[in-house]
Amino acid sequence: MSTTPNDRRYAKSHEWAHLEADGSVSVGISDHAQEALGDVVFVELPQVGKQLAAGQEAGVVESVKAASDIYAPIAGQVIAVNEALQDSPEQLNSEPYQSWIFRLKPNDASELDNLLDSSAYQASID
Template sequence: MTTPTDLRYTASHEWVRTEADGTLTIGVTDHAQEALGDVVFLELPEAGRVVTAGESIAVIESVKAASDIYAPVAGEIIAANQEAVDAPESVNADAYAAWLFKIKPANAAAVDALLDAAGYEAAIG
């Protein structure tokens, strides 16, 4: 299992990358995809949707279970990764390359409250 140190994390197993333009790219962690097993379906939020931090906004299904994916911060969805929807197994192949959606955060500083890599690893034991 890998936990890149340049990302932020949530206790609900989303990773967050801050882009140069201030937008956030979000996916599920390597730990999450390992726990889920073979991912077979993704339902992602549509661009333009305004979300609150902690809101359930997407679904990931595997052969084992279905799980909600939560917004790590409040903001507006600006993109969803159709390639991941079309090939959900890409999440298993590389959880950090297979981003799921992008958010324009309502407050850029909200990212600072998320877990760093060490904090996430401590949270998952």
């Protein structure tokens, strides 16, 4: 069974969003998503500085089974990418909630309220 930590919000497309202390939002994929993908072998990261709309494709996660687009759960500017995933993409499998893919400076942090909370996301995947 997938885990869904309570300290973040979830998109129906299986990304999680975590509001950091500095006001930025870290984005990764859920435990459910990494289980469905299987062994992750490559991550295409977005460009730092890119402005993303909510729901816009931000990158790609490739596994031995499939490639899956990663979407921005909220609108904002990409301010950082997790370079460690270039050498160790399997971190998304072993630590899906510690392994963020990119960080956004949100246009409007209240957009997080439009995403699913932990229990609603869990209900959507059960």
